[in-house]
Amino acid sequence: MPDLVELVVEDDRWVSFTPPLAGLAERAARAALEAVGLSPEGYEISLLACGDERITELNAEFRGKESPTNVLSWPTHELAPDSPGAVPWLPPEPAGEGPDILGDIAISYETALREAMEQEKRAEDHILHLILHATLHLLGYDHETDADAALMEGIESETLVSMGLPDPYTLPDAEEASLTRQEP
Structure with missing residues (x-):
């Protein structure tokens, strides 16, 4: 099974992160695609x-x-x-001449770990959530309106719970911890 996520490490602190970021990213991105009814095969994310x-x-x-x-x-x-609040369009089906590129994601080491600590979450759980969230953005989901946020957060909650993680939107102070409501 080919990798869905092509990892480019620019900050060496990610190299020593445990568990390895590559595995977390692969797990999160695959879960996002499967949550919206897509097979991860034939797609790629950087x-x-x-x-x-x-x-x-x-x-x-x-x-x-x-x-x-x-x-x-x-x-x-x-x-x-x-x-x-409507469901986004599906990406084109892979043509078979190489993967269909869904897009690019960037994640920051300091901010991701700081947020996990502030929200009293395991760093790996928060990073998995961030990559799941970003992958949903690549698939057309957003949180610009309340209806869009409800749809996207519902998918995130259901997916994370199915992966054995807590629902990030029902934790104490979840509104403050929400990815979709934060301004950097």
């Missing part, structure tokens, strides 16, 4: 494992925000639905 300095540069360049954030994503396909 994941940049970086630190706050690099993600701040990317956040400034692509979102106009000169501050670090936990995770960023750049979808290859425009899959967003026409109306709030």
Whole structure:
């Protein structure tokens, strides 16, 4: 079975992270695709494992925000639905001449670990959630409206619970811990 996630490590602290980021990323991305009814076979995602300095540069360049954030994503396909709360379009089926690239994700070491500590979560659980969240963005899900957020958070909750992790949106102070409501 070919890897779904192509990992590019820019910050060496990710190399010594346990469990290995490659395995967490693969598990999270596969779970996201399967949660929306897609087989991971034939798709590929690129994941940049970086630190706050690099993600701040990317956040400034692509979102106009000169501050670090936990995770960023750049979808290859425009899959967003026409109306709030609707299910996004599916990406094209892989053509067989190589994987269909779903997009790119960047994750920051410092911000991800700091958030996990602040939210009293295991770092690996939080990172898995961040990559699941970013993969859903690549698949056209968003949280710009309450209806969109309810759909996306519902998929995240159900998927994480099915993986044996706690529901991040029903924990104490979940509103403060919500990925979808934070501004970096």
